Amino acid sequence: MADTDYNLPTMRPQTIDERQHPEKYDVAIVGAGPAGLTLAVVLGRLGICTAVFDERPSRTLVGRADGIQPKTIETLQMLGLADKLLRDGVKVYDICMWRGSATSSTRRISRQVHYPASIVDLLHPYILLCHQGTIESVLIRDLCASGLRINRDHRFTNFDHGAGENSSALVVSLKTTPEDDVKHVSADYLVGCDGARSLVRQHIPGTHAIAKPQESYWGVLDGVLDTDFPDIWSKTVVFSEEHGSVLIIPRERNLTRIYIEMKSSHSVKNVDQTFVMKQAQLVLAPYRVQWRSVEWFGNYQVAQRVAARFSDPSLCAFIAGDASHTHSPKAAQGMNTSMHDSWNLGWKLNLSVRGFAKPALLESYEVERMKVAHDLINFDFEHANEIAGGNIERLADNFRANTRFIAGAGVEYAESIINHGYNQTGGFAKPGCTLPPSKATRYIDANPVDVQLDVPMLGQFRVYVVVPDLLGSDQKKFLCDLSDTVESELSFLTRLSRAASESYRRKPRPLRPIDVFSCLERYRVFSELFTFCLLTSTPKEDFELASLPSLFFTSPWTVYLDDVPHLDTKGLRCIPKWLGGLEHGEVAIVNVRPDGYVGSIKKWDVSRQDVGEAAAHWLDEYYDSFLDVPDGGRSEATSEVEPLDDKKCREL
Structure with a gap:
């Protein structure tokens, strides 16, 4: 079904306008699902000349992935893209488990909060359900605002390194359908987001899949139900000793998704929607289950696999999403993990294209996301076995043990060149983890804000300088010396920031009309790469912005007062929540x-x-370990594009 708000009809788009879209790109993305679109959204906003190719004639219109986990919601908020999804999606706060047998009727065994506050601290403690096409349409609309478009009906065939002047770039070959014409484009980087059967992956040496022995076979149906089953608006697992299990997921527009797991591959090819309906009726009996309408049916096989590599040895070609890992759909992890692959890779590619990244930064993509993929496969293997086994108590225990990981808050990266300082943590803020949700008052306008979300996504590092008491003489001297040293001519951050200013002059972020109210210039006063933030417990009436050193009074929108614990998810102040409290005379810096x-x-x-x-000097040493002041950017591709109007956007 088409998304009526965005009015994106199914139609074949026009060919590329060669005058506006040159054949030399910084990044070429193959695949326009959630992973490819998320990467394109990030790169497009940051001014990276990006091409997106997809063999499908249109976006996803029905079915496929549907669950957005809490941390993915926050990621979409950082991008300013969550409002429509939060408005239109279904929020599921609980999970119910039922059991039936030949000797006892189907009955509820338990009802639990999906994300208990005692286990995981979340700004959005629920799963948000809306189908993949809606999510894709939100991302596509953002691409339009950045001047990007999707090249539909383009099938990837191969890539190779160029020759002569373009020897450092890749030549990507595609076939356009239905004409079957061959097309060649040049790109410094290629990213395959083209699914479980990724053709890009097949052209990267050593990316063979590392598989778990279990494979699952599924039938899935989206439709409007006529039923007296009482937990149709909760996430529900129903076990029948006679007929197997059913997973029920409530959806937007009064839809319900029914998952049926098959026991072998022999039957799955012959499974149709009638079979899934009958199986659901058998499992849910004696409750009435009829379908008023059916929107989508699918049957498929899912293997638990992780690619042995996520990039080629030259760090020019990458894979993300289902191209790099596959698993069962039981815990709503696939789309979320895929989008965060791209979230991780996008900012690193931006710095690499601009010549600011040392090789270790791009290398960290594979290290970090492969760890997450293996963590996911290990969890999914256990979780899938518990569902198939029908032991509700063990399934509940497995879910509780993995609640933080399922929500996304427990997706953690190991200590590395870009994640260190573990011995400095006494609170919930830890290197390799996302910032815990915290409230503080923005000094300049007295607005209480979510500190972790307040600074817009501009591809910058956020440097939180935490000084509980601004009135002490030692604290004042600390801030003045920090400011003077960071802003000095010898500072690595200053030299890098000057190079970044030139880079963004040559390759600017797009002028997006939808960003006019965000006033992004507020956050680029010191640098295109760094936003300095000050967090303090000092009462507002005890100091003025003008009394702060220049590093902070020139960035008044990122001075925060730690004075609204009653608004916090746990009733805590931000400083003790992040850092476990600071001793008298202690200050801290948190790099994000x-x-x-x-x-x-x-x-x-x-x-x-x-x-x-x-x-x-510590700041200089940290950033100097994976960033560099370049002589010039790697790519000569231009990013001077105009946002697409609504008519062109609808063609996507």
Whole structure:
């Protein structure tokens, strides 16, 4: 069904306008599902010249993935894309488990909160359900605003390194359908987001799949039900000793999704929607289950696999999403994990295209996301076995043990060159993890805000300088020395920021009309790469912005007061929640990566000599470990594109 708000009809798009879309790109993306679109959204906003190719004639119109986990909702909020989905989707807060047998009727065994506050701290403690096509349409509309479009009916065939002047770039070959014409484009980087049977993956050496022995076979049906089953608006698992199990997922527009797992591959090819309906009726009996309408039916096989590599040895070609890992749909992880693959890779590619990234930064993509993929497969293997086994108690225990991971809050990266400072943590903010949700008051306009979401996504690192008491002489000296040293001519951050200013002058972020109210210039005062934030417990009436050193008073929109614990999810102030509290005279700095993950944390005692300068040098050392001041950007591709109007956007 077409998305009526965006009015995106099914039609074949026009061919590329060669005058506006050159054949030389910074990044070529194959696949326009959630992973490919998320990557294109990030790169498009950051001014990276990007091409998206997809062999399908249109976006997903019905079915496929449907569950958005809490941390993915926050990611979409960071991109300013969550409002429509939060408005139109179904929020599911609980999970119910039922059992029936030949000797006892189907009955509810348990009803639980899906994400208990005692286990996981979330801004959105629910699953948001809406079908993949709606999510794709939101992402496509954002691409239009950035001047990008999807090249439909383009099938990837191969890639190779160029020759002569373009020897550092890749030549990507595609066939356009139905004409079957061969098309060649040049790109510095190629990313395959083209699904479980990825053709890009097949052209990267050593990407053979590492598989778990279990494979599952599924029938799935989306439709409007006529039923007296009482838990139709909860996520529900029903076990029948005679007939197997059913997973029920409530959906938008009064739809319900029914999953039926087959026991072998022999039957799945012959499964049709009538079979799924009858099986659901048998499992849910004695409750009445009829379908008023059916929107989508699918049957498919899912294997639990992880690719052995997520990139080629030259770090020019990558895979993401289902191209790099596949698993069962039982815990609503596939689309979420895929989108976060792209979230992780996008900001790193931006810095690499601009020449700011040392090789270790791009190498970290495979290291970080492969860990997550294996963590997911291990969880999914256990979770799928518990569902198939029909032991409700063991399934509930498995779910509780993995609640943080399922929600996304427990998706953590190991210590590395970009994640360190573990011995400095006393609170819930830890390197390799996302910032916990916290409330604070923005000084300049007295608005209480979610600190972790307040700064818009501009591809910047956020540097939170935490000084509980701004009135002490040692604290004042710390801030002044930190500011002076960071802004000095010798500072690595200053030299890098000057290079970034030139890079963004040559390759600017697009001028997007939809960003006019975000006032993004507020966050680029010091640098295109860094936003400095000040977090303090000092009452507002005790200091003025003008009394702060220049690093902070020139960025007034990122000065925060830690004074609204009653608004927090746990009733805590931000500083003790993040850092476990600071001793008298202690200050801290929290570096946050562009994807919202904590990069590093360190505390200092301000009574010690030259501590402000030491903190500035620590910042230089941290960023110098994976960033560089370039002589010039790697790519010559232009990113000067105009946002697409609504008519052109609808063609996508």
